[in-house]
Amino acid sequence: MGNWPGQLKLPEDLKNLSIAELKELAAEIRQYMIRTVADTGGHLASNLGVVELALALHSTFDSPRDRIIWDVGHQSYPHKLLTGRWDRFPTLRRYGGLSGFPKPSESEHDPFGTGHSSTSISAALGLALARDFYGENYRVIAVIGDGALTGGMAYEALNHAGHVKADLIVVLNDNKMSISSNVGAISDYLGRIRSDPKYSRLKAEFEQLMNRVPLVGKKMVESAERLRGGLKYLLTPGMIFEELGLTYFGPVDGHNIAALKRTLRQAARMKGPVLVHVLTEKGKGYPHAEAAPERFHGIGPFDLGNGLPRSKKKYPTYTEVFGKTMLKLAAADPKIVALTAAMAGGTGLSRFAELYPQRFYDVGIAEQHAAGLAAALAAGGLKPVFAVYSTFLQRAYDQLVHDICLQNLPVVLAVDRAGIVGEDGETHQGIFDLSYLRSIPGMAIMAPRNEDELQHMLYTALYGAPGPAALRYPRDKGEGVPLSEPRLLPWGKGELLREGKDLLIVAAGTVANAALAAADRLAREAGIDAAVINARFVKPLDEELILQWARRCGRLLTVEESILAGGFGSAVLELLAERGLALPVSRLGIDDRFVEQGPRELLLSLYGLDAEGIYREALSFTRVGVPGGAP
Numbered sequence: 221m222g223n224w225p226g227q228l229k230l231p232e233d234l235k236n237l238s239i240a241e242l243k244e245l246a247a248e249i250r251q252y253m254i255r256t257v258a259d260t261g262g263h264l265a266s267n268l269g270v271v272e273l274a275l276a277l278h279s280t281f282d283s284p285r286d287r288i289i290w291d292v293g294h295q296s297y298p299h300k301l302l303t304g305r306w307d308r309f310p311t312l313r314r315y316g317g318l319s320g321f322p323k324p325s326e327s328e329h330d331p332f333g334t335g336h337s338s339t340s341i342s343a344a345l346g347l348a349l350a351r352d353f354y355g356e357n358y359r360v361i362a363v364i365g366d367g368a369l370t371g372g373m374a375y376e377a378l379n380h381a382g383h384v385k386a387d388l389i390v391v392l393n394d395n396k397m398s399i400s401s402n403v404g405a406i407s408d409y410l411g412r413i414r415s416d417p418k419y420s421r422l423k424a425e426f427e428q429l430m431n432r433v434p435l436v437g438k439k440m441v442e443s444a445e446r447l448r449g450g451l452k453y454l455l456t457p458g459m460i461f462e463e464l465g466l467t468y469f470g471p472v473d474g475h476n477i478a479a480l481k482r483t484l485r486q487a488a489r490m491k492g493p494v495l496v497h498v499l500t501e502k503g504k505g506y507p508h509a510e511a512a513p514e515r516f517h518g519i520g521p522f523d524l525g526n527g528l529p530r531s532k533k534k535y536p537t538y539t540e541v542f543g544k545t546m547l548k549l550a551a552a553d554p555k556i557v558a559l560t561a562a563m564a565g566g567t568g569l570s571r572f573a574e575l576y577p578q579r580f581y582d583v584g585i586a587e588q589h590a591a592g593l594a595a596a597l598a599a600g601g602l603k604p605v606f607a608v609y610s611t612f613l614q615r616a617y618d619q620l621v622h623d624i625c626l627q628n629l630p631v632v633l634a635v636d637r638a639g640i641v642g643e644d645g646e647t648h649q650g651i652f653d654l655s656y657l658r659s660i661p662g663m664a665i666m667a668p669r670n671e672d673e674l675q676h677m678l679y680t681a682l683y684g685a686p687g688p689a690a691l692r693y694p695r696d697k698g699e700g701v702p703l704s705e706p707r708l709l710p711w712g713k714g715e716l717l718r719e720g721k722d723l724l725i726v727a728a729g730t731v732a733n734a735a736l737a738a739a740d741r742l743a744r745e746a747g748i749d750a751a752v753i754n755a756r757f758v759k760p761l762d763e764e765l766i767l768q769w770a771r772r773c774g775r776l777l778t779v780e781e782s783i784l785a786g787g788f789g790s791a792v793l794e795l796l797a798e799r800g801l802a803l804p805v806s807r808l809g810i811d812d813r814f815v816e817q818g819p820r821e822l823l824l825s826l827y828g829l830d831a832e833g834i835y836r837e838a839l840s841f842t843r844v845g846v847p848g849g850a851p
């Protein structure tokens with residue numbers, strides 16, 4: 221690759237490039253992204269789809285003065301490359317490297333942090349209102365995908381934007397895809413706009429009209445107003461947005477830089493909120509990603525030639541075992557239904573969706589609705605299992621409280637990606653679920669230490685729980701243990717993994733395996749005899765088991781892959797305090813901070829949550845008697 225993009229002063233120099241040069245740059249960006257993501261992993265398909273859009277935005281507007289907000293932000297790589305991050309790009313998603321999402325601390329060109337979906341219009345509107353408050357004059361642009369437009373927050377913001385009529389541009393990046401095919405009535409509506417036989421004619425007329433509008437001169441405003449009236453007639457396809465108070469432009473070919481630039485320029489002249497409907501192809505320019513955009517949505521390192529993953533997995537992941545167990549249980553029980561908020565593949569439910577389309581609900585990126593819907597499906601007599609990433613379930617907190625727990629409805633929450641998720645970083649770490657679930661009356665919480673236990677916990681949640689129950693498991697391969705028939709676990713009971721007398725280690729989840737390894741090493745190398753309990757239940761706690769061994773050992777170390785505040789260790793501390801048992805206690809988990817990006821194993825070790833970290837803490841805590849001596 222020539223390194224001429226590296227010589228440009230970006231994004232300023234984009235304004236001096238011809239359309240042909242911009243196209244050449246688009247090709248360079250694509251090659252650079254494909255090569256880099258093959259190495260680092262990342263969100264390739266979405267980024268390949270927005271190369272021309274990013275070039276058009278940055279050659280039309282003046283970032284960082286003008287503010288560009290990428291919804292979710294997983295498609296912000298071209299934006300990053302165009303805003304001073306070309307050389308650092310190979311550090312993408314690595315520990316200490318460039319974030320895979322927009323991050324204000326990383327660049328002044330990222331005016332607002334994103335990572336979760338459907339926030340961009342609220343963010344853009346807030347910035348626009350602050351601008352108007354101070355009488356300033358800059359553009360605010362939100363770029364939102366058709367998938368992200370299934371999220372309720374986006375509609376709340378559109379509703380408000382149409383009401384306050386602040387100047388702002390919403391670019392709707394429509395590629396028909398969320399992670400998998402997009403769902404919902406609005407998606408169908410957008411599909412009708414795309415497939416309308418009048419579309420080609422409209423497009424041609426629209427572009428002609430754009431070309432005729434003078435770019436400068438005192439008639440400009442007048443023309444723009446006339447254009448608006450004309451557009452209303454011409455572009456009835458976008459009427460739904462017009463009715464919401466936004467001026468609709470489009471649909472525009474999102475891979476045609478000249479057409480994009482013309483439309484964006486016109487949109488910038490309008491008063492009030494504008495929606496520019498852009499059609500793109502996910503995965504554009506890399507045949508493997510074009511053919512399999514879902515697989516290339518978020519992908520680990522892959523082989524450039526054949527597009528296949530580089531590393532082979534040793535054991536099935538927790539997610540896969542969850543998916544298979546759902547199939548087993550659903551085959552025997554027709555009342556089991558599954559819900560996802562646009563993450564069928566990610567949560568292991570794709571096969572379930574194929575086999576049981578009538579018992580599967582993909583609600584779009586709508587976690588609040590999914591939780592409320594699950595509650596009502598349970599009220600209607602079904603057995604709903606809502607599979608959701610820990611970080612995204614944060615969205616549905618009130619529905620957990622108000623719809624599920626307050627009515628004690630038997631909803632099962634399969635909380636995937638719980639704990640440290642790795643390269644996606646701060647916005648995606650699943651470290652809060654223990655705290656936010658534990659505080660809700662009636663919510664049971666389980667955490668398996670291996671994939672076999674995961675099966676039993678799913679079974680127990682469905683057939684043994686007195687009300688709602690959550691099971692939380694990590695983004696990881698399993699431990700490689702054999703899988704037995706799913707069965708009931710004794711409710712609220714933990715498992716003593718190792719007897720001991722000097723220290724009790726109580727662990728929740730897969731960290732129990734690391735705790736066991738640490739205890740064996742403590743015995744071998746330090747003459748410390750540690751008992752180890754696999755808690756299994758974070759709520760209700762196995763109080764008697766913990767108290768019995770705590771008394772015997774006289775010293776207690778808790779381990780959890782979770783924020784410490786309000787988490788598992790907190791629950792144990794509360795238990796000891798309530799029972800008047802004053803013991804030295806140390807807690808391993810995440811202190812009061814957000815967890816950065818990096819490989820899962822590295823982060824677990826940095827936070828002392830691997831066998832080495834537990835060994836070191838146990839050693840110093842037992843010898844010196846002070847918690848927090850390690851790592």
Ligand SMILES: Cc1ncc(C[n+]2csc(CCOP(=O)(O)OP(=O)(O)O)c2C)c(N)n1
Pocket residue numbers: 266269292294295335336337364365366367368369393395397398399502517561562563585587612615
């Ligand atoms: C609240 C929330 N739920 C789920 C996700 C996971 N997620 C990331 S991107 C994405 C699909 C977004 O689709 P779209 O906006 O159309 O963008 P595209 O990738 O198609 O460009 C989903 C579901 C998320 N980031 N935030």
